[in-house]
Amino acid sequence: MDTGTMGRLPSGMAICCSIPDILYLPELVFGGLVWILVACTYIIPHNPQSYVMAVSLFCFIVTFLWMMFFACGSHNNRASWAAADVGYHFLASVLYLSAAVLLAYVTLYLTADGYSYKLDIAAVVFSYVALVLYVLHTIFSAIRWKSF
Known part of the structure; x- marks a missing residue:
């Protein structure tokens, strides 16, 4: 990881090449899979x-x-945006933790038929993957925020 660019917020296509912003797409994919399942x-x-x-x-x-805010460059490379990024991803991590635990409980104790059980198992796995992605994004965003 390049520490020289850690203190800057990327914009445009640079979000596809920088940590933690490269995690946006997997978060969207796995979050969408949870939603669909x-x-x-x-x-x-x-x-x-x-x-x-x-x-x-x-x-x-x-x-x-x-x-989209980051891709359009609406943040103007301010530390307040870096702090807001940490705050949002921390909130998303907490929400996904509560949702993943609740979904695992529902799957274990309330699902009766085999077809629905398989869908729920997949949703549980993807919700925990999304949780890990949001936690990693929070950690790397906090490192970037502290280097501002």
């Missing part, structure tokens, strides 16, 4: 699945918008 299942009660859907949809939309 949870939408394909039917479990009673609906509340746990609704929370997981809300978290995955919220994080998908905000991550996409956040990536």
